[in-house]
Amino acid sequence: MHHFGTLLLATALLSHGALAGGNTADSTASTRTEEARALVGRFVGQLKPQLQQAMAAGGPAHAVAVCAEVAPALMDSLSAETGWQVRRVSLQARNAERAEPDAWERAVLQQFAARQAAGTPASQLQQAAVTDGRFRYMQAQGTEGLCLACHGENLSPAVQEALDTHYPDDRATGYQLGEVRGAISLIAPAS
Numbered sequence: 232m233h234h235f236g237t238l239l240l241a242t243a244l245l246s247h248g249a250l251a252g253g254n255t256a257d258s259t260a261s262t263r264t265e266e267a268r269a270l271v272g273r274f275v276g277q278l279k280p281q282l283q284q285a286m287a288a289g290g291p292a293h294a295v296a297v298c299a300e301v302a303p304a305l306m307d308s309l310s311a312e313t314g315w316q317v318r319r320v321s322l323q324a325r326n327a328e329r330a331e332p333d334a335w336e337r338a339v340l341q342q343f344a345a346r347q348a349a350g351t352p353a354s355q356l357q358q359a360a361v362t363d364g365r366f367r368y369m370q371a372q373g374t375e376g377l378c379l380a381c382h383g384e385n386l387s388p389a390v391q392e393a394l395d396t397h398y399p400d401d402r403a404t405g406y407q408l409g410e411v412r413g414a415i416s417l418i419a420p421a422s
């Protein structure tokens with residue numbers, strides 16, 4: 232449970248204005264939080280329909296290929312457009328190159344997992360902090376019914392084959408409904 236301490240400290244720093252001191256910092260942080268929430272909404276709002284469409288059109292094995300292309304491209308284009316660093320991270324990454332958490336992200340993911348296990352829905356798990364002068368934000372992504380075909384326990388042989396092809400080091404299976412699959416992790420541009 233030691234990681235709770237770090238996170239509470241991060242939250243405390245944020246609310247006491249670690250950016251520049253006083254109210255300016257507080258309002259900057261709340262603006263940043265709003266911007267981060269909007270970006271999360273855009274990412275999910277663009278990816279999920281494409282995933283559902285690919286699943287409906289060609290089944291989950293086909294959708295693996297779509298997700299493998301669309302998800303990274305979407306993160307890169309949102310980053311290029313907004314200046315925010317946009318990525319997804321997980322304690323059990325599928326995309327080993329992109330989704331390995333750094334120390335702060337790992338601590339937040341562990342805290343999310345503990346809070347989810349204690350009954351908080353993943354959709355309500357988010358964390359903001361200022362570290363090294365930069366505003367960071369994470370939003371948990373829970374495992375929904377839709378996700379189980381590719382992240383659950385019993386994958387079809389076709390899905391398993393598609394995953395083996397694209398992600399030989401895949402660790403992102405075996406999830407139960409409701410568990411934290413990972414998080415969207417954002418870093419604001421330097422201000």
Ligand code: HEC
Pocket residue numbers: 282291292293294295296298299300302303319320321323324325326327329330372373374375377378379380381382403412413414415
């Ligand atoms: C059709 C298969 C498929 C379905 C369904 C699916 N995913 Fe994924 N998921 C993938 C693939 C493929 C990747 C790797 C994408 C990449 O290369 O960035 C991935 C990556 C992720 C990541 C990034 C971290 C990592 O491990 O690389 C998260 C978070 C995630 N999925 C959450 C979800 C959630 C939540 C759902 C349900 C709403 C879901 N996925 C449904 C195939 C799927």
